[in-house]
Amino acid sequence: MINTSIYSRYWRQELSPKLIWLEPEHFESAKEISDRNLSETHQWKIYLNALALLGFEEWLRERIPDVKINRDNCSIFKSDSANVIDVVYNLSLGGFNLCLITVDNLIDDFVTVPKEVINYPKMIAHFYVLIEVLEEEEKLNINGFLRYDKLVKYCQSINLEAQSDSCYQLPLSWFDPEVNNLLLYSCFLSPDAIPLPSIAEVNHTDIQTISQTTSIVKKALVNVSSWWLGVFEEGWQSTKDILKTLDNNYAWGSARSKSVDYHCGAKKLDFGLLLNGQALALVINVKRLEDNEVDVLVQVIPYNESPGNEEYLPSGLKLKVTLNPSTSESESQEVTARKADNIIQLEFSEILGRQFKVEVGFQGAVITEEFLL
The missing domain is CATH 3.40.1350 (Trna Endonuclease; Chain: A, domain 1)
Structure with missing residues (x-):
């Protein structure tokens, strides 16, 4: 101190x-x-x-x-x-x-x-x-x-x-x-050079009319470091707030356990008719380590506000994380949901000030979020 x-x-x-x-x-x-x-x-x-x-x-x-x-x-x-x-x-x-x-x-x-x-x-x-x-x-x-x-x-x-x-x-x-x-x-x-949390005006693509071409919904850069101050951009919520209304939702169990030691933010993802209206949540868990490093756990889970709704991810849903996007140091990792998976996740460590990109895709539709640590 x-x-x-x-x-x-x-x-x-x-x-x-x-x-x-x-x-x-x-x-x-x-x-x-x-x-x-x-x-x-x-x-x-x-x-x-x-x-x-x-x-x-x-x-x-x-x-x-x-x-x-x-x-x-x-x-x-x-x-x-x-x-x-x-x-x-x-x-x-x-x-x-x-x-x-x-x-x-x-x-x-x-x-x-x-x-x-x-x-x-x-x-x-x-x-x-x-x-x-x-x-x-x-x-x-x-x-x-x-x-x-x-x-x-x-x-x-x-x-x-x-x-x-x-x-x-x-x-x-x-x-x-x-x-x-x-x-x-x-x-x-x-x-x-001094990124501020912003209220993003989303450039929506009509996902409901997707054909074979890829549709991408891009958001403004999310300043994750501001989460330590309790500041969340529009559309994002602290998982602690979400969990107050989802006490009996099994799929959020991992997010609940992480929220003890991590600062966690979540955002609802909507693929429209592709998932018959089923909503998903992108959860970002961040924890400060030594030497200005940050541990980041990226998760995708079902976002079910009512008990009894589907608690499994759609088979074939993809989660991709790219570190230092659009640079020569760019590197990616990817995971795909299998049948009866209720969570997919990727974890990495990076230093403060670096950027990373998260892509969640299903049947050619991709929702992209970019972050600053």
């Missing part, structure tokens, strides 16, 4: 925050923004958030004028978001999503962040920027920033859990105090 007190002392010694002086027009605009919100209990926080946003935007424009700033979807301009979440999220900088974490007095060794901006795909940011708003002194301090992929790694290392108020306490030592790195990332790094 990280000794946060030691790290925080070091962090404070090394930190040289970027100072931004606030101008009269910043205060006027911030007041206009806060006055739009009818909730008096939130107006002060919205006012401070607006000061942080306005000063930070000006600082960005002075240093990287060629990088576009887009606030069209910024939470502070949406009353339903501004009144609920005490941060500024959905600020876009050159294709990156930013979340501004604002405090009016940075005295603790940690900063409190609502769990929504870490757990919910619509609110998650590539970068979390820590800004101290010193309203009476008419200035801001940009104290550091935190990349989402680093945040996930740190949370895994200490098994970080939300507090009773549904917030996370992030140690200050996690934030990079060299704010110029944020400018470099926004200019020269691709947003794809």
Whole structure:
């Protein structure tokens, strides 16, 4: 476990925050923004958030004028978001999503962040920027920033859990105090280099009219590492949640036993008329090992919500796993269901940051999911 007190002392010694002086027009605009919100209990926080946003935007424009700033979807301009979440999220900088974490007095060794901006795909940011708003002194301090992929790694290392108020306490030592790195990332790094959980819009193929040609249903890349934070993309569920409603389903017995030591996610697969409406489930079990390795067990089992339904897989159903797809290091393994099989599975170990592809096929139809560890 990280000794946060030691790290925080070091962090404070090394930190040289970027100072931004606030101008009269910043205060006027911030007041206009806060006055739009009818909730008096939130107006002060919205006012401070607006000061942080306005000063930070000006600082960005002075240093990287060629990088576009887009606030069209910024939470502070949406009353339903501004009144609920005490941060500024959905600020876009050159294709990156930013979340501004604002405090009016940075005295603790940690900063409190609502769990929504870490757990919910619509609110998650590539970068979390820590800004101290010193309203009476008419200035801001940009104290550091935190990349989402680093945040996930740190949370895994200490098994970080939300507090009773549904917030996370992030140690200050996690934030990079060299704010110029944020400018470099926004200019020269691709947003794809920091994958975020996404709500995938599925490009459906009509499986019910399959002939001899192969039909493929592709999904967006699934960030498995976010499962340690309890974050699942649309369509995926924790097997712990599914098992609450499937206590008497024999086919889920293996998934149940794995869920004790593994973080497990499951997704319903539907081959339509090919299986006479029978649904299947793709289950991914992941467990952290030493040296940044991850043990992965991929399973396909019947997805039966009602007792007494078919608990066997269709004979000939194929499961294929490809490690490092579309690279020279690509390698695959495959298994086929036999008569009366109620589960097929493949297991492998790989290091964090690698990708793998899972294909489930039956009679020429293939459903594909791609993952990032």
